[in-house]
Amino acid sequence: MDKTALITGITGQDGYYLSKFLLNKGYTVYGMYRRTSQDPLLNINNFNGNLKLTEGDVTDMGSLLNIIKEIQPDEIYNLAAQSFVPSSWTQPISTAKITGLGTLNMLEVIRHVNPKIRFYQASTSELYGKIQETPQTEKTPFYPRSPYGVAKIFAYWTTVNYRESYGIHASNGILFNHESPKRGKQFVTRKITHSVAKIKLGLQDFFEIGNLNAKRDWGYAGDYVESMWMMLQQDQPGDYVIATGDTHSVREFIEESFRVVGMDIEWEGNGLDEVGKVDGKIVVKVNAKFYRPAEVDILIGSPKKAIDNLGWDPTKTKFKELVRMMVESDVKELSEKGLGDIDRGHLDANDSDSIYKCS
Numbered sequence: 355m356d357k358t359a360l361i362t363g364i365t366g367q368d369g370y371y372l373s374k375f376l377l378n379k380g381y382t383v384y385g386m387y388r389r390t391s392q393d394p395l396l397n398i399n400n401f402n403g404n405l406k407l408t409e410g411d412v413t414d415m416g417s418l419l420n421i422i423k424e425i426q427p428d429e430i431y432n433l434a435a436q437s438f439v440p441s442s443w444t445q446p447i448s449t450a451k452i453t454g455l456g457t458l459n460m461l462e463v464i465r466h467v468n469p470k471i472r473f474y475q476a477s478t479s480e481l482y483g484k485i486q487e488t489p490q491t492e493k494t495p496f497y498p499r500s501p502y503g504v505a506k507i508f509a510y511w512t513t514v515n516y517r518e519s520y521g522i523h524a525s526n527g528i529l530f531n532h533e534s535p536k537r538g539k540q541f542v543t544r545k546i547t548h549s550v551a552k553i554k555l556g557l558q559d560f561f562e563i564g565n566l567n568a569k570r571d572w573g574y575a576g577d578y579v580e581s582m583w584m585m586l587q588q589d590q591p592g593d594y595v596i597a598t599g600d601t602h603s604v605r606e607f608i609e610e611s612f613r614v615v616g617m618d619i620e621w622e623g624n625g626l627d628e629v630g631k632v633d634g635k636i637v638v639k640v641n642a643k644f645y646r647p648a649e650v651d652i653l654i655g656s657p658k659k660a661i662d663n664l665g666w667d668p669t670k671t672k673f674k675e676l677v678r679m680m681v682e683s684d685v686k687e688l689s690e691k692g693l694g695d696i697d698r699g700h701l702d703a704n705d706s707d708s709i710y711k712c713s
Contacts, residue, residue: 358382360425362412362460363433364405367536368476372431372579377404379583384425386410386434412456418463422471429586431474432460436502446501453502457509461516461524472523472586475513478506479530479571479597479653489656492528492593499650510593517591525585530597530655533676534575535683542604543572543680546611551684553637554615560637564644566605566628569652573598574671574679584664597655598668608638610674614681 359376363369364385376383384406408425410417412434422430435453436445457475464471482490483499498504510526517524537544542563549561573596581596605621608630612619619630619637630638660666671679 356380357428358384358425359429359431360384360386360422360427361431361433362386362410362456363435363476364407366433367534367538367575368433368532368579368582370536371534371576372433372582373405375579375583382406384408384421384427386421388434412459413451415459415463418459419467422463422467426468427471429472429474430460430464431476431582432457433476435476435506449501450505450508453505454508454512458512461512461522464522465516465520469520469522472591473513473516473525474582474586475509475524475526476582477510477513477526477528477593478503479528479655480650481507481510481528482653483650485650485652488652489597489599489654490595491656492595492659500647514593523586523591525588525591526593527582527585528593528595528655529578529581530571530573530595530653532573532575532578532596533680535680536575537680543607544684546604546608547677547680548684548688550608550611550615550617550681551688553632554617554685555688557688559635560639562639562641562644563604563608564641565651566608566640567603568650569601569603569654571597571599571601571654572607572673572676573668574676577668577670581660581664581666584660584666588664592659592663594660594664595655595657596660596666596668597657598673599655599657600673601652601654602673607677610677611681612637614678615685 359381361369361372361383364373365387369385373383373385386408388411389409408421410421412418434456436449464473480500480503481496481498482494483503484497486495486497496507498507513524513526516522533543539545539548549558552558578596585594609619612632617632619632621628621630623629626640626642628640629636657668
């Protein structure tokens with residue numbers, strides 16, 4: 355397939371899986387990344403040779419203009435965002451600029467350089483926030499509960515407006531929670547699996563969590579990126595909910611993670627005093643600091659439109675398979691690292707500083 359794609363936000367989980375997917379389809383893939391104090395290319399180092407990288411920033415229209423003029427992509431996948439919900443409360447302006455205005459900058463450049471470029475916008479189930487109906491569909495009213503969700507709404511409607519006003523093939527993928535071994539350790543699912551692996555290996559005694567009863571529609575990121583590509587292959591653009599249609603609580607995710615390593619957890623107490631124990635030893639504690647200022651209790655999406663129109667299959671990877679994949683990957687990674695530099699019974703920075711988020 356002789357096509358060129360530009361992926362912004364290449365360094366994240368979705369950028370990793372989407373890059374692999376497009377490269378396997380024969381695309382020439384450019385990944386745009388923003389310079390940071392840490393290695394931004396950690397996720398994609400293993401196939402850097404096949405991926406063309408370019409430094410840029412969605413908040414800098416000049417850099418976008420130069421990149422798109424030079425690359426002349428057929429498709430652009432805009433995954434760039436400040437995507438960590440708790441940080442959107444402490445950095446709301448930065449979140450608005452990157453997550454919201456960054457999308458506007460991208461569409462403006464497309465409009466002026468080549469309006470035939472097909473555009474995918476990474477939307478999110480956080481648009482629904484305080485849910486107005488269950489399950490959530492493409493027609494469910496939005497009610498965001500964080501600055502991140504508000505910024506994503508701006509990006510969503512900007513995409514719709516540029517599609518309708520300028521005829522750009524621009525689509526929104528309203529992706530519900532999707533996880534993988536490449537998920538950042540600050541996100542609740544990876545925090546859980548990484549902590550469970552460390553507890554199993556005797557490197558950590560316990561971890562702390564927020565709302566155990568929050569429910570999410572969790573799928574596998576490797577499956578979800580295929581839907582992004584499918585949207586841009588359609589004759590007409592559109593907006594699609596990408597979800598499994600199934601929901602599980604944070605509590606269930608923890609229980610299944612321990613089950614993978616042969617440990618059965620039992621719960622005692624209520625509310626902030628609730629703890630999880632294995633063989634009488636506390637391995638999970640609830641901490642109020644990991645609750646959101648405005649809680650989102652349940653999210654569950656209906657993928658019917660994506661199934662009917664795109665032919666996308668939400669059933670490839672089941673919940674238990676996903677959890678097993680993540681836990682086993684973390685056990686393997688920790689086992690291969692050499693663990694002498696980790697003190698038993700102490701949380702490392704990723705565990706102690708993680709803020710509870712479910713998307």
